[in-house]
Amino acid sequence: MNETRQTLLEVRGLKKYFPIRKGLLRRVVGNVRAVDDVNFTIRRGETLSLVGESGCGKTTTSRCILRALTPTAGDVNFLTEKQRVVNIATVPKSQLRPLRRQMQMIFQDPYSSLNPRMTLLDIIGEPLLVNGVGTASDRRDRVEELLKLVGLPPEFMSRYPHAFSGGQRQRIGIARALALEPALIVADEPVSALDVSVQAQIINLMLELQEEMGLSYLFVAHDLSVVKHVSDRVAVMYVGKIVEIAGTEDIFQQPMHPYTEALLSAVPKPDPRLRSQRIILEGEVADPASPPSGCYFHPRCKHVIDRCRTESPVLEEVQPDRFVSCHRARELTLAGVQE
Amino acid sequence: MSQQNAPILSVENLHTYFRQDEGVVRAVEGASFDLYPGQTLGIVGESGCGKSVTARSILRIVEEPGKIEQGNIWLRTSGSNGSSQRVDLTTLDADSQAMRDIRGGEIALIFQEPMTSFSAFHTVGNQIIEAIRLHQKLSPKEAREKAIDLLRQVGIPKPERRIDEYAFQLSGGLRQRVMIAMALSSDPKILIADEPTTALDVTTQAQILDLLRQLQEEKGVSIILITHDMGVIAEMADAVVVMYLGQVVEEGPVDDIFHNPKHPYTRSLLKSIPSILAKPRTKLATITGSIPHPYNRPAGCSFHPRCPDFMPGRCDVAEPKLQKLNERQVVSCFLYDNLPE
Amino acid sequence: MSVAIEPQEQETVSAQRIFVATQWQLMWWRFRKHKLAMIAAAIIILFYVGVVFADFLAYADPQISEAQRSLLPPQPIHWYDGDTFRPHVFGLTGKRDPKTFKRVYQPDPNLKVPLKLFAEGYEYKFLGLFKTNRHLLGVEGARAEDTIFLLGTDLQGRDLFSRLMLATQLSMVIGLAGVAMSLFLGILLGGLSGLYGGAVDNIIQRMIEIVRSIPTIPLWMALAAAVPTSWPITRVYFFITLILGIIGWTTLARVVRGRFLSLRTEDFVTAAELAGAGQMRIIFRHMVPSFLSHIIAATTLALPAMIIAETSLSFLGLGLRAPAISWGVLLQQAQNIQAVALSPWLLYPAIPVIVAVLAFNFLGDGLRDAADPYG
Known part of the structure; x- marks a missing residue:
């Protein structure tokens, strides 16, 4: 150490x-x-x-x-x-x-931690949006990047959480936590x-x-x-x-x-x-x-x-x-x- | 076969399906295994x-629309004259008196979440007493004596006082002990424990596992232990059945399962579990992908899309059968098809 | 980076469609499976189409009374005249009963009154937009016998069918208005209660308990008694919706409050907070969409209660009064047993009440089951 x-x-x-x-x-x-x-x-x-x-x-x-x-x-x-x-x-x-x-958080329950009514783009892009980072297309690029980073195909960003298994959802949660580079x-x-x-x-x-x-x-x-x-x-x-x-x-x-x-x-x-x-x-x-x-x-x-x-x-x-x-x-x- | 070495419970080619509007979920497909007296079988x-559906099938408490479609479940019971006889539980009506006598009589069940298994309106004592009197002709006073005795056996401090408490007044560990006491009330030959410690903390888990082992030694009861935790299996089981997507992929003595696993799933699973014995900050081997949804189970061997030893044209076409590898091990994989006898 | 992209599972086209489906699509797919609710939805749509076209569906001026035609029985439609398709009703001929000297009407098979589509009738303003005198059905002719009473007439000789159409309009709309009122109060007060908690919550909860503990009929009576008889019909109408709303909001307020409370501790709400989202965004982007569907279902289930409430009030003479026409007002005529025994058609307005209430309940059940497609 x-x-x-x-x-x-x-x-x-x-x-x-x-x-x-x-x-x-x-x-x-x-x-x-x-x-x-x-x-x-x-x-x-x-x-x-x-x-x-x-x-x-x-x-x-x-x-x-x-x-x-x-x-x-x-x-x-x-x-x-x-x-x-x-x-x-x-x-x-x-x-x-x-x-x-x-400082961001990753949650225990991959089901309740993602708003089921939002697409991955909206979920992962939310921290960027509320902190006024970039334009809509910048945010889209960043979400794409983040999805790749956590091992999910970027095409999935228009999908809703219900399309994903527990492990995949946890990756989404991690991507969201990483969005603002904490x-x-x-x-x-x-x-x-x-x-x-x-x-x-x-x-x-x-x-x-x-x-x-x-x-x-x-x-x-x-x-x-x-x-x-x-x-x-x-x-x-x-x-x-x-x-x-x-x-x-x-x-x-x-x-x-x-x-x-x-x-x-x-x-x-x-x-x-x-x-x-x-x-x-x-x-x-x-x-x-x-x-x-x-x-x-x-x-x-x-x-x-x-x-x-x-x-x-x-x-x-x-x-x-x-x-x-x-x-x-x-x-x-x-x-x-x-x- | 001598009486002692004959299995007390034999599951043969069990198929339990759930037919729903969205499709058929083949929850259990061709499970076979034997449980021997005094042994712990880990699933x-x-x-x-x-x-869990396997356990529920044995007890004939599969929820609607689940149904046993095929297979036999042989239970060996001792008749009145001491001779032993075999009953096929699949032929009994789930609600018949005979089945009810077996459930909670010969075979008892311990659930994962003890809280939901108790009524909030009756003291735990009354619930145990009720269970005792269901299967034995005892006066209320005798039943209460026996209930207190059972609570003492499962290590509950001050059982005379605890017997009059409600389930919500007890901690998770104590509730699980009460549940075990209740399961023991009819002196069962077989105890099915479905994730008995999953909801508990490690130190409490250790207490409960210790209790189960101790009770097995004292009473010679056979245990079917259902869990997702390989650690618990390693600590408790004598023989192990490994299941994946409704099918048994491998069976064998616990030492072989951990030190000489045959099926690629068992091998990968063992490599991928976080272990307290590992070096700090080491990455784990992973099984790629995730468990498919039961509605779209892969064709052929259901593990093939995630299998490191996948053989194209073979594993994705035909379903492997459970075959005996040697005296102890049974495996369902094409890797072992062409082995000389 | 060595993180492996997860191998794509074999995805069918239908699975992909589900993956990108919004909550409303998921709800609709789930709702569709609920056959009874689908039928109920169709019935309710029919009712509201009737509401829009009430004057068009009616054929006789619902307010014109004629003592001569008091309590005429329904006239069935005969579709064929001989072998040709020519819908008609039998004209009525009046005779005086030699014993009672009462005028009684008998259908005369020789007197065929032909039915016409899009016939001319009384003048009305369609949706308040333009004047017209066209009606779906009608009879044309100047003779006294050239009349049609599909459901008979009431004590004042008014055509029950036409009155029923207009009553449906009023009763169905007053239900909506009442629910809108209670929805407004319920969401406002329930939302405040759930969001702020503490003393606000305490006061609103006690208020709800008080409102709910008052027996409804005496409360209605007291409130209705407060309506001055001199008020014009529109104002009475407004006041009645207000009464319905004041009584009905408590259930909705509880639903809203419960949702807010449970959502406040939901992980995804915490996540939004930690991401830096403001209060407004959390409420309107995360919380409201999560319970909107539940509110819609609860509203649908509250509607029949409103309709029943209005009907009962008016039936008791506490709600709308003539010249307003509502289901309750129509049923008022069926209050005495003798009238019902002699002229059973006066009870017909009870049928749409029952059908509408049942349909709303089934629809509500279906919506409630579909409301949480992620459950």
């Missing part, structure tokens, strides 16, 4: 609470801490994967970064084209449009709705586009196998907090947080000869509306000590470029997966 | 491959 890469995005102390309202007067009686003090950075040209189980806050985090949701607290510092740092979390809504050109793409589970044989095509496409265009990805996923194929670094979330961030190789081979270890162990390995003794986590994921005391993971952790029950750990750099939020990170030796 | 394939 190139250490001299510029930081493109820096997330500091990001919080998003959803109020729980009760009663006739809709009074706030508590908060669901969907995202609770999340910190990470994304460098130019790299892929950071945000992984975790459903409800861990990874999707909410990604929506806050794009300001599709307004964060409760924290900074989302983004380095613009003009080398200026802008805090997306606080910038007035009226100034968002030029920033949004530089620096950052937030991909929210981009392959989880696709068939296995099609997943590979989309993963490869994303890798190729990244090399070609120097894109940065924030890749939100629950499937660790997919994550391993696309990421430079991985951040693991549990109940609204990041528990570990490290380079892909490091985190998979030698996880430093017990939750990461359990997560890796739980992934079914596609080799019957590796049927192993897996770590089966006891119990259930904690409720973000009333999380346990101390470390949120302590009721399920087999390395728990008294300190974990009372004191919540902070994310600290235990080795160069490895951040872990665990009191025992330095003393534990945990098992990863072999290649 | 794997992508969307539209017919794996």
Whole structure:
């Protein structure tokens, strides 16, 4: 990994609470801490994967970064084209449009993410149109170019989404995201709705586009196998907090947080000869509306000590470029997966 | 053949079609496989491959206008005097008492989405008790005892309390456990699990798979595991059936499927799945194109337009038949036609 | 770039046609399969053709009454005169009943009144554009017997068929006007409710609940009582549509609100937002086209309710009043059982009400099924 890469995005102390309202007067009686003090950075040209189980806050985090949701607290510092740092979390809504050109999104569901009533030309050309890029014929040329880029014949641009399979639709979604030549793409589970044989095509496409265009990805996923194929670094979330961030190789081979270890162990390995003794986590994921005391993971952790029950750990750099939020990170030796 | 090694369920040349205005969907076309006692048979394939319809055909719960057009489904049951007899489920009326006794009696089903399989108006306990009393003559009190016992067996903490809760009060993992408890209530010989962990997170998935394995060891139940996830197959199955567009392309022991696959589809699929064992940031081999719509299935071998070993004039003309390759493996591909016996 | 172009699947011409089809084409292809709805659509088109040509289809001035011809039974058309094709009706000869001294009319087979196409009759303004006196059917002749009453006459001796034509015109149009009114209110208020949410949504939702909780008949009665008897017919007419609209908007408002709410969280709407599209573009390019077809279907299903409402109001004497002619006004004559027993043809105006309402319902069902061709 190139250490001299510029930081493109820096997330500091990001919080998003959803109020729980009760009663006739809709009074706030508590908060669901969907995202609770999340910190990470994304460098130019790299892929950071945000992984975790459903409800861990990874999707909410990604929506806050794009300001599709307004964060409760924290900074989302983004380095613009003009080398200026802008805090997306606080910038007035009226100034968002030029920033949004530089960060786009790929959605999970290839069916609901394309307006069925618009042709590919209109769908992929929309970002260009609303940002006033070029004339109608310029836009047409650009859409043609984009379709070729994602591996679809340009003649298809007069067709509607219903003419395409899930994988092809996902290519269309990627073409739309690329239309404005963004620096950052937030991909929210981009392959989880696709068939296995099609997943590979989309993963490869994303890798190729990244090399070609120097894109940065924030890749939100629950499937660790997919994550391993696309990421430079991985951040693991549990109940609204990041528990570990490290380079892909490091985190998979030698996880430093017990939750990461359990997560890796739980992934079914596609080799019957590796049927192993897996770590089966006891119990259930904690409720973000009333999380346990101390470390949120302590009721399920087999390395728990008294300190974990009372004191919540902070994310600290235990080795160069490895951040872990665990009191025992330095003393534990945990098992990863072999290649 | 000894009693122990005889298959408990044999599907022979099963054809299930859906005749609709727009055309005929040949959802299952010529599936054959055997399930042995105490074994886990994995049926794997992508969307539209017919794996779920196969399961539904066995249980005779194929939705309209689907119909079993051809084939036999032999179920071995033990008679009252201990002797075993074979019933062809395709000859039974889907709504007959005999079939209803088999469904939820001899053969139980676990669905993908546990939420929709439970009524929102009854506690999960009452639903299990109802299922128990449908097949066994027990008093309400005894049935409740048994329900609590079942919930304990599937690893639900504080079953005495959970039994009076509603499905929506339970997490996805607990709901799936309750569903398994319900399926076990009639002491089935065969458990059909249709994507039992697809809706669950990995750690919960690991819990459920572990539970299934443990129950199999304790009760000797045979499992048909239907999934699209090769990882789950590798972890769970003893034997594997690979399906593509309604047809069985390859069958064999799990080790052969993963380490000595024969059919080009199986090979390509294994190469194209993202693996946690791969090196970081490696590209995957891909299968070109996408799965054709069931209405316009390619002529000849339905995999030929995407096949790396496509032989023009052969694969696009004739349909290959399932043939025995050796003692263990069965494959449907022209590549193996001219092999010496 | 090494990304492979996906191999083209074998595409038939019909498949390609589907791939470039707009939502309206897809809907039409789907709607076409719904036989009952297609028949219903044809019937409704017929009705509206009748609406346009009401005066042309009528042949007798619907307002001219003649006590002499009170409650005449329908005269059937005889197509052949001997062996030649010459449509005619039998003329009526009046006699006095020796016992009751009432004048009764009997068809006289010797008195053949020939029917004429495009005959001259009373003068009217066609669509308010030009004056004419041509009618589709008619009898010409000056004799007292030269009359035709295809559906008989009412108590005042007015030709029921001609009156029915004009009643159809008014009832079908008032239904449309009422729906237009509720559509306007429904889209406006439902849209505000769904788009802004919060307090606005709360107020509008409570309003809908209040309107819906008022029993309709007393509400109609109260509103109708507010119509001064001195008002001219056009103003009453307008007021009645207003009443219908005020009662009918709530359903549509709910449909619109629901659509807005579900579309607001739709991924493609988020995508448009992230692309930088403005509020107006998102509403009119993405959201409105997505529910327009549903609105059309809901509107079609709301029309029969409007027609029934107008008919019931007028039947009860609360809606339109003579000299206006609507289905309800015509049916008012069939209010007493004796009249119906003696002159059953007075109930005929109920038939178009039933046919129109059924046709609208079937059409609405068909449209609703076709409304989401992507579902």
